[in-house]
Amino acid sequence: MELFIAWPPTSLCNKLVELVRRVVAELGEQVELVIYQRGQPYPVQPTTGFMRARKTVKLPAVFVDGELLAERDLPSEEKLRHEIKRRMEK
Numbered sequence: 001m002e003l004f005i006a007w008p009p010t011s012l013c014n015k016l017v018e019l020v021r022r023v024v025a026e027l028g029e030q031v032e033l034v035i036y037q038r039g040q041p042y043p044v045q046p047t048t049g050f051m052r053a054r055k056t057v058k059l060p061a062v063f064v065d066g067e068l069l070a071e072r073d074l075p076s077e078e079k080l081r082h083e084i085k086r087r088m089e090k
Contacts, residue, residue: 001084002050002063007037016060016074023080031084 003020005013017035024031036042036050038059046054049066058072062080065087069075075083 001031001033002047002066003033003035004050004054004057004059004061004063005035005037006059007039009037010060012074013060016062019074019077020062020080023077023084026081027084027088030088
């Protein structure tokens with residue numbers, strides 16, 4: 001799971017980080033969360049999907065398995081949880 005947020009983070013970015021961390025904590029170590037900040041070095045090699053979208057995506061953005069799940073708006077906890085679990089079942 002990847003988040004792309006502003007640097008410095010906006011209040012919406014901070015809300016997204018809190019939301020995603022809460023959902024990821026429920027799912028345990030099965031989900032890896034990486035946070036990228038625009039204009040800052042990437043802590044790990046991003047997925048191909050993130051790299052394709054990074055210049056045009058609106059912040060904040062959420063990617064699950066390299067696929068854009070949400071941009072500019074916060075996804076609901078239910079939607080986020082559902083999408084993560086759906087991909088874990090594959």
